[in-house]
Amino acid sequence: AQTVTQSQPEMSVQEAETVTLSCTYDTSESDYYLFWYKQPPSRQMILVIRQEAYKQQNATENRFSVNFQKAAKSFSLKISDSQLGDAAMYFCAYRSADSGAGSYQLTFGKGTKLSVIP
Amino acid sequence: NAGVMQNPRHLVRRRGQEARLRCSPMKGHSHVYWYRQLPEEGLKFMVYLQKENIIDESGMPKERFSAEFPKEGPSILRIQQVVRGDSAAYFCASSPLAHTEAFFGQGTRLTVV
Numbered sequence: 001a002q003t004v005t006q007s008q009p010e011m012s013v014q015e016a017e018t019v020t021l022s023c024t025y026d027t028s029e030s031d032y033y034l035f036w037y038k039q040p041p042s043r044q045m046i047l048v049i050r051q052e053a054y055k056q057q058n059a060t061e062n063r064f065s066v067n068f069q070k071a072a073k074s075f076s077l078k079i080s081d082s083q084l085g086d087a088a089m090y091f092c093a094y095r096s097a098d099s100g101a102g103s104y105q106l107t108f109g110k111g112t113k114l115s116v117i118p
Numbered sequence: 119n120a121g122v123m124q125n126p127r128h129l130v131r132r133r134g135q136e137a138r139l140r141c142s143p144m145k146g147h148s149h150v151y152w153y154r155q156l157p158e159e160g161l162k163f164m165v166y167l168q169k170e171n172i173i174d175e176s177g178m179p180k181e182r183f184s185a186e187f188p189k190e191g192p193s194i195l196r197i198q199q200v201v202r203g204d205s206a207a208y209f210c211a212s213s214p215l216a217h218t219e220a221f222f223g224q225g226t227r228l229t230v231v
Binding site: 042043044045047050091093103104105106107108109110111 | 166
């Protein structure tokens with residue numbers, strides 16, 4: 001079974017600075033997807049960024065980028081120019097790319113609470 | 119195109135009562151997934167349904183929990199005889215096809231008193 005580990009329960013960053021959230025995962029599969037979700041106080045789960053394991057290039061979405069290290073099974077999220085609206089829980093998630101059973105399931109880490117200091 | 123709609127947003131039940139959580143998927147989506155988020159935890163998969171069919175309920179507790187997705191109307195997650203440990207946020211997600219990206223609703227926070 002796949003597991004996702006986020007070792008930082010809480011992080012803080014000064015507004016306009018850069019912060020990196022860590023995520024490691026364990027899998028025996030070679031093809032899969034990795035995601036970062038943001039959960040603000042409203043509780044809505046918002047997809048921030050996704051990475052296909054077969055792509056070597058790291059995904060970017062505006063101020064959000066990832067550092068995907070497949071051999072190390074590491075998938076960190078970098079937030080540049082942090083804004084007050086970035087304050088939220090951030091969840092790392094894994095999904096198999098195998099079209100068989102279970103590939104629709106997302107496996108989540110426990111989350112990192114990010115605070116942004118004005 | 120409205121997003122995934124869940125209601126109620128908050129639900130309070132006394133121990134032993136029944137809880138019914140509703141999920142209307144995005145228009146055109148026929149695949150629905152339910153997840154549970156316990157306090158201080160990430161979301162955990164419960165069940166996957168297509169219209170009128172349960173595809174995978176491997177994450178559902180064996181007793182008291184059931185889910186349905188009828189031909190007409192929303193998907194329903196039903197918890198009978200609720201206990202304090204059922205207090206959690208329950209999220210629904212939907213997708214147009216299997217194995218494609220799912221979009222989440224805002225969740226229902228169930229509190230059992």
